[in-house]
Amino acid sequence: AAGVIQSPRHLxxxxxxxxxxxxxxxxxxxxxxxxxxxxxxxxxxxxxxxEKMQSDKGSIPDRFSAQQFSDYHSELNxxxxxxxxxxxxxxxxxxxxxxxxxxxxxxxxxxx
Amino acid sequence: xxxxxQPVSMDSYEGQEVNITCSHNNIATNDYIxxxxxxxxxxxxxxxxxxxxxxxxxxxxxxxPADRKSSTLxxxxxxxxxxxxxxxxxxxxxxxxxxxxGTRLMVKP
Numbered sequence: 109a110a111g112v113i114q115s116p117r118h119l120x121x122x123x124x125x126x127x128x129x130x131x132x133x134x135x136x137x138x139x140x141x142x143x144x145x146x147x148x149x150x151x152x153x154x155x156x157x158x159e160k161m162q163s164d165k166g167s168i169p170d171r172f173s174a175q176q177f178s179d180y181h182s183e184l185n186x187x188x189x190x191x192x193x194x195x196x197x198x199x200x201x202x203x204x205x206x207x208x209x210x211x212x213x214x215x216x217x218x219x220x
Numbered sequence: 221x222x223x224x225x226q227p228v229s230m231d232s233y234e235g236q237e238v239n240i241t242c243s244h245n246n247i248a249t250n251d252y253i254x255x256x257x258x259x260x261x262x263x264x265x266x267x268x269x270x271x272x273x274x275x276x277x278x279x280x281x282x283x284x285p286a287d288r289k290s291s292t293l294x295x296x297x298x299x300x301x302x303x304x305x306x307x308x309x310x311x312x313x314x315x316x317x318x319x320x321x322g323t324r325l326m327v328k329p
């Protein structure tokens with residue numbers, strides 16, 4: 109069965125650079141979620157989109173922005189990167205809000 | 221959003237049944253209890269969800285007493301591959317999941 113696809117899987121950036129993470133949800137899933145998991149920490153919810161509109165917002169820094177496109181894929185844009193942004197970034201998708209979330213393999217971002 | 225409390229870690233042996241209890245004293249009427257499993261460097265994976273009484277699927281059972289202030293995830297006959305972190309969540313089904321303080325299960329041969 110098709111799963112959530114995230115790209116790139118690994119990304120190395122320097123401080124103050126920008127990064128764009130992409131997420132392709134499971135076909136027919138209309139809701140996308142972004143989570144950040146720092147080393148040794150629990151996943152933290154960042155933001156979600158339902159039918160291309162932002163639906164919930166968590167602890168997402170102002171330096172980050174995200175959107176969901178007409179084909180339901182989503183992109184997380186991160187600017188002015190800081191060392192503390194180094195983490196695993198997971199995207200999840202679901203069919204509608206309030207349903208089981210399927211997580212992707214994650215993008216490991218390293219900021220040097 | 222109900223705060224959940226679960227053991228930090230648990231050890232077990234292959235073939236044993238493992239029960240992980242989660243406390244959620246201030247669970248709201250419209251909250252569901254959901255358990256996720258996470259392997260190192262992988263995204264969390266949904267295991268099971270319930271509202272009350274007992275729910276069973278092909279991988280686990282979830283027991284929820286009538287007062288819903290706690291729940292127990294039961295994993296029958298664990299194997300080495302069940303070594304992972306298990307998260308208990310008590311909130312509105314889906315939407316923004318709040319992960320906090322999972323249980324690190326170590327299964328030994």
